[in-house]
Amino acid sequence: xxxxxxxxxxxxxxxxxxxxxxxxxxxxxxxxxxxxxxxxxxxxxxxxxxxxxxxxxxxxxxxxxxxxxxxxxxxxxxxxxxxxxxxxxxxxxxxxxxxxxxxxxxxxxxxxxxxxxxxxxxxxxxxxxxxxxxxxxxxxxxxxxxxxxxxxxxxxxxxxxxxxxxxxxxxxxxxxxxxxxxxxxxxxxxxxxxxxxxxxxxxxxxxxxxxxxxxxxxxxxxxxxxxxxxxxxxxxxxxxxxxxxxxxxxxxxxxxxxxxxxxxxxxxxxxxxxxxxxxxxxxxxxxxxxxxxxxxxxxxxxxxxxxxxxxxxxxxxxxxxxxxxxxxxxxxxxxxxxxxxxxxxxxxxx
Amino acid sequence: xxxxxxxxxxxxxxxxxxxxxxxxxxxxxxxxxxxxxxxxxxxxxxxxxxxxxxxxxxxxxxxxxxxxxxxxxxxxxxxxxxxxxxxxxxxxxxxxxxxxxxxxxxxxxxxxxxxxxxxxxxxxxxxxxxxxxxxxxxxxxxxxxxxxxxxxxxxxxxxxxxxxxxxxxxxxxxxxxxxxxxxxxxxxxxxxxxxxxxxxxxxxxxxxxxxxxxxxxxxxxxxxxxxxxxxxxxxxxxxxxxxxxxxxxxxxxxxxxxxxxxxxxxxxxxxxxxxxxxxxxxxxxxxxxxxxxxxxxxxxxxxxxxxxxxxxxxxxxxxxxxxxxxxxxxxxxxxxxxxxxxxxxxxxxx
Numbered sequence: 001x002x003x004x005x006x007x008x009x010x011x012x013x014x015x016x017x018x019x020x021x022x023x024x025x026x027x028x029x030x031x032x033x034x035x036x037x038x039x040x041x042x043x044x045x046x047x048x049x050x051x052x053x054x055x056x057x058x059x060x061x062x063x064x065x066x067x068x069x070x071x072x073x074x075x076x077x078x079x080x081x082x083x084x085x086x087x088x089x090x091x092x093x094x095x096x097x098x099x100x101x102x103x104x105x106x107x108x109x110x111x112x113x114x115x116x117x118x119x120x121x122x123x124x125x126x127x128x129x130x131x132x133x134x135x136x137x138x139x140x141x142x143x144x145x146x147x148x149x150x151x152x153x154x155x156x157x158x159x160x161x162x163x164x165x166x167x168x169x170x171x172x173x174x175x176x177x178x179x180x181x182x183x184x185x186x187x188x189x190x191x192x193x194x195x196x197x198x199x200x201x202x203x204x205x206x207x208x209x210x211x212x213x214x215x216x217x218x219x220x221x222x223x224x225x226x227x228x229x230x231x232x233x234x235x236x237x238x239x240x241x242x243x244x245x246x247x248x249x250x251x252x253x254x255x256x257x258x259x260x261x262x263x264x265x266x267x268x269x270x271x272x273x274x275x276x277x278x279x280x281x282x283x284x285x286x287x288x289x290x291x292x293x294x295x296x297x298x299x300x301x302x303x304x305x306x307x308x309x310x311x312x313x314x315x316x317x318x319x320x321x322x323x324x325x326x327x328x329x330x331x332x333x334x335x336x337x338x339x340x341x342x343x344x345x346x347x348x349x350x
Numbered sequence: 351x352x353x354x355x356x357x358x359x360x361x362x363x364x365x366x367x368x369x370x371x372x373x374x375x376x377x378x379x380x381x382x383x384x385x386x387x388x389x390x391x392x393x394x395x396x397x398x399x400x401x402x403x404x405x406x407x408x409x410x411x412x413x414x415x416x417x418x419x420x421x422x423x424x425x426x427x428x429x430x431x432x433x434x435x436x437x438x439x440x441x442x443x444x445x446x447x448x449x450x451x452x453x454x455x456x457x458x459x460x461x462x463x464x465x466x467x468x469x470x471x472x473x474x475x476x477x478x479x480x481x482x483x484x485x486x487x488x489x490x491x492x493x494x495x496x497x498x499x500x501x502x503x504x505x506x507x508x509x510x511x512x513x514x515x516x517x518x519x520x521x522x523x524x525x526x527x528x529x530x531x532x533x534x535x536x537x538x539x540x541x542x543x544x545x546x547x548x549x550x551x552x553x554x555x556x557x558x559x560x561x562x563x564x565x566x567x568x569x570x571x572x573x574x575x576x577x578x579x580x581x582x583x584x585x586x587x588x589x590x591x592x593x594x595x596x597x598x599x600x601x602x603x604x605x606x607x608x609x610x611x612x613x614x615x616x617x618x619x620x621x622x623x624x625x626x627x628x629x630x631x632x633x634x635x636x637x638x639x640x641x642x643x644x645x646x647x648x649x650x651x652x653x654x655x656x657x658x659x660x661x662x663x664x665x666x667x668x669x670x671x672x673x674x675x676x677x678x679x680x681x682x683x684x685x686x687x688x689x690x691x692x693x694x695x696x697x698x699x700x
Contacts (some may be wrong), residue, residue, distance in 0.1 A: 022650075186659070190567070191541055194651060194652070197643070197644070197653065198653060201653035211656050211657070212658065213644070213657065214643070214658065214660065215541040215542045215643055216541065216566055217597075217602065217664075218659055218660065218661055218664070220602035220605065220664060221601065248567045248571060249565075249570075252567065252570035252603075252606050255570065255602065255605045256605060293539065294547070296647075296651065301548070301646065302371075302539065302544070302548065302551060303549075303551035304371070304555075305555045306555065306561050307563065308562065308564070309562050309572060310565065310568065311568055311571050314568070314570060314571040314574075
């Protein structure tokens with residue numbers, strides 16, 4: 001499996017997800033600003049991967065700060081640019097807060113800006129290492145939820161490409177298959193950006209896992225057909241009550257799963273839980289450019305002159321979610337208490 | 351408005367819907383076989399338009415039969431080829447049966463094959479003229495169902511391009527707007543063939559009607575936002591109990607409308623009602639080629655090696671449908687009796 005992101009030679013190397021599966025190319029960010037641009041343009045995407053990229057971006061800001069006569073303002077500028085890159089995935093803010101807190105501590109201890117930069121780079125490495133570990137733990141917990149002998153349906157890409165590796169929803173898929181379960185994997189193509197067709201299908205096939213692709217509109221028929229044993233998706237932000245923001249199309253998929261009595265699971269690290277958001281209404285939903293809908297690979301595919309509604313995410317109400325799988329265990333409804341406990345860190349052993 | 355189909359100079363001229371909106375080009379069918387190919391390849395699509403095209407195709411078969419030493423076998427070959435062109439839209443079979451019955455009558459009366467060919471061409475003209483009249487009547491009935499001052503959401507293209515003109519679902523839209531209702535029009539792009547983005551947006555804009563396009567996955571969010579007053583779609587086949595086969599994506603749209611308490615209307619001529627199908631399980635669902643999903647305008651957009659599930663239609667259960675608008679009046683649940691009465695021809699006056 002190709003690495004989604006890697007810090008080496010003083011720069012963040014990002015597998016450019018805009019060009020997959022046609023081209024395996026790396027985008028290089030040498031500054032916080034370039035990292036923010038890579039997040040905004042979706043060269044890197046997926047909430048956990050955005051968190052890792054933001055951590056490295058802020059470490060780059062600390063390096064820039066150490067070379068500047070005004071280190072604090074350079075660092076704060078980095079925080080702002082990264083924070084503004086995309087609004088919905090809370091992992092971005094979570095990572096920035098983690099590194100900012102670390103910096104404040106070190107400043108209080110009288111550390112030099114060079115030492116701080118080195119420490120923040122180590123902290124970004126830790127964020128990334130922990131994300132990979134979290135994905136593997138999510139897989140270990142989640143695999144037991146997967147009915148053997150039936151299909152698994154997923155939406156968007158919550159795979160190795162959306163994380164530091166292994167994936168959240170696809171972590172559950174990989175762990176279930178590794179445990180010997182016999183499940184056909186189905187992936188929604190996920191308009192408009194085609195994360196399913198371009199990324200999920202690609203990364204599963206790279207691992208030798210067969211996958212059946214479908215237009216998002218066909219998921220309800222597939223669920224109604226009885227072929228699917230469970231739906232597993234990732235998350236960009238989970239509110240205190242379990243309402244979950246994820247790639248647009250997740251909510252109608254959850255409705256279709258409910259209509260077919262198929263359990264609907266969310267797989268995400270606790271860094272995706274935002275206890276400050278009481279429910280889905282508190283989660284900002286990004287709207288993206290009309291071009292994503294009207295054009296594909298530079299070619300116009302829609303009639304000229306139409307307006308466009310292009311939200312990047314939607315909110316699935318907690319009542320449609322059978323379980324939320326985290327690296328510290330599985331939350332079941334009602335979610336308030338279970339999520340608070342998991343975020344506070346009382347982990348089960350997967 | 352450009353004509354969807356027209357018979358002139360001994361041939362059927364079809365506005366080629368594969369090339370819209372980029373090119374306004376006509377495909378020409380001079381034989382039943384060429385007409386069947388045009389239906390199969392979706393140069394012409396939309397259940398009522400397929401019915402009209404099939405009628406002309408069979409008139410062409412009658413012309414070929416009149417020039418052949420074996421008129422019956424030439425005609426029957428035409429019936430078979432046209433009948434096999436696409437399985438789901440019942441209007442195709444309905445039109446073929448109407449013209450075949452006409453031919454049987456005329457044969458019994460001792461008409462010549464030349465006279466039969468002329469009569470079947472007139473019958474195809476009648477099918478087409480009646481379809482246009484039916485669309486206008488559907489509009490007159492349907493406009494009263496549309497809440498004023500709120501959005502109308504539609505899926506696929508059930509417009510002038512899917513009929514002899516004016517449209518079924520878009521007939522309701524046009525009539526509501528003509529009656530002075532103030533409704534913003536929203537169109538699902540409708541993967542994989544993009545009928546919404548390419549055809550619905552194009553034909554509404556041609557008429558000066560503003561339209562907002564959205565990825566199919568965003569429809570549930572739009573409905574949840576409260577901006578939509580009703581959903582109106584067409585149909586490819588309506589079973590006796592009201593279960594409705596329509597373009598894939600209609601069923602999840604109906605689920606999302608139900609979740610948002612937005613009424614969901616089907617608009618279709620009575621030729622789309624199949625009383626021989628007791629419910630949705632009796633309706634054959636066409637699966638189309640993987641290329642429609644993996645390629646767009648000749649360019650590969652999905653990872654190589656994935657299998658594809660690409661059903662062209664799905665079935666919306668009658669319980670999710672608030673009303674079925676036909677040219678003879680509005681059917682409400684329970685649908686069995688209402689639909690049988692409308693098909694039998696007891697029309698209301700719109």
